[in-house]
Amino acid sequence: MGSLVTGTGYIGVWLAQLLLDSGEQVIGLDNLFSTDLAAIEQMAKRPGFTFVEGDVRDEDAVRHAFETGIAIDTVYHLAAQASANPSAAPIRYTEETNLIGPRVVLEQACAAGASTFVFGSSIQLYGRGVEGEIDESRTYGPILDMSHLSKVHAEKLMEMYSHNRGIRCVSARIGLVYGLGPVMKTDQRFMTAPNKFCRQAARGGTIRVDTSAFNPTSMVHVEDAARGLMELAKWPREGFSAVNLLGETASVAGVAGMVHRIAEVRGLEVQVEAPVHPGAVPTCRFRSALDGTGFAPRRSLEEGLAEMLEYFVAEAQL
Numbered sequence: 001m002g003s004l005v006t007g008t009g010y011i012g013v014w015l016a017q018l019l020l021d022s023g024e025q026v027i028g029l030d031n032l033f034s035t036d037l038a039a040i041e042q043m044a045k046r047p048g049f050t051f052v053e054g055d056v057r058d059e060d061a062v063r064h065a066f067e068t069g070i071a072i073d074t075v076y077h078l079a080a081q082a083s084a085n086p087s088a089a090p091i092r093y094t095e096e097t098n099l100i101g102p103r104v105v106l107e108q109a110c111a112a113g114a115s116t117f118v119f120g121s122s123i124q125l126y127g128r129g130v131e132g133e134i135d136e137s138r139t140y141g142p143i144l145d146m147s148h149l150s151k152v153h154a155e156k157l158m159e160m161y162s163h164n165r166g167i168r169c170v171s172a173r174i175g176l177v178y179g180l181g182p183v184m185k186t187d188q189r190f191m192t193a194p195n196k197f198c199r200q201a202a203r204g205g206t207i208r209v210d211t212s213a214f215n216p217t218s219m220v221h222v223e224d225a226a227r228g229l230m231e232l233a234k235w236p237r238e239g240f241s242a243v244n245l246l247g248e249t250a251s252v253a254g255v256a257g258m259v260h261r262i263a264e265v266r267g268l269e270v271q272v273e274a275p276v277h278p279g280a281v282p283t284c285r286f287r288s289a290l291d292g293t294g295f296a297p298r299r300s301l302e303e304g305l306a307e308m309l310e311y312f313v314a315e316a317q318l
Helices: 010-021 039-046 059-066 091-112 146-165 193-201 222-233 254-263 291-295 302-316
Strands: 003-008 025-030 047-055 070-078 116-122 133-134 168-174 175-177 206-208 216-221 238-243 248-251 271-272 282-284
Touching: 003 010, 003 059, 003 091, 003 248, 010 025, 010 039, 010 222, 025 039, 025 059, 039 047, 047 059, 059 091, 070 091, 070 222, 091 116, 091 146, 116 146, 116 222, 146 168, 146 238, 168 222, 175 193, 175 222, 175 302, 193 206, 193 254, 193 302, 206 254, 216 222, 216 302, 222 238, 222 291, 238 291, 248 254, 254 271, 254 302
Parallel strands: 003 025, 003 070, 025 047, 070 116, 116 168, 133 282, 168 238, 175 216, 206 271
Antiparallel strands: 216 248
8 A cells, every 4th residue: 555645845755755664655746836856856766656746736637646556545635835925826826726635635535545634734723822721622713824724624624525435534733844854945935934044044144033923833843744644644533633743832033042042153143133022922832632642753943953054054055
């Protein structure tokens, strides 16, 4: 049996590598909208990996991915226009990719007899500035952009398909992903804050944060995110489940300060521009149903930031 990974980008390529390392055959489906083809070409050299260039909105392309001769048991649906930056993509592209795409992939997964559908959702579905204990029982909070609003739609879609078609669906509400991986984006519209800060620091730029950056959130290394997705594919519950996939709790402002300290030790001059601290900020504790399974993140935030800074320093010197 094999797995289909839609969206072989930042998280997807690392996930594909781990799946291959575990002995699985992997189909990668990507339309190359924001993914470097060079990374896909490297993956294509590995035995057991098949790449299909296509769009998740295209039923024929998705059907083709299921007809490569490999029996697909698990689908990891990561293909999405994930950036909240308004210049990242036309709103129509975001709507079509993030709303139509999950339905098309779910429909083809059911038709092909796949048993499990794992979706890359976001911890931001609980809203910003959350307080108290944040576990999977927390209801959706205020959604501030189209990209994250579409994840609510996808979760309800999975709930419907699991009820009507019997496919087991797990929505991974992933923390803010950071860290060095096989695919590293350099277009700031598609970079998460920790990665962007490290690149700015490596190039002697100024790190700027706004007032919302003081709110705590969960941050997870890209390798731990990929490992967690594999763990959720074995999730023992039937039907639909939403599970938090977490790392360390920190604020974006705190990450900016951490990058500044790491850069200083390395002899880099970095400026951080931030508004006056707003005083009291929300306190929260993120919890996950995975906590009782033995799964735990392996990578620390400080180690991941230092590794990224070294990578971007080397990149700047090329």
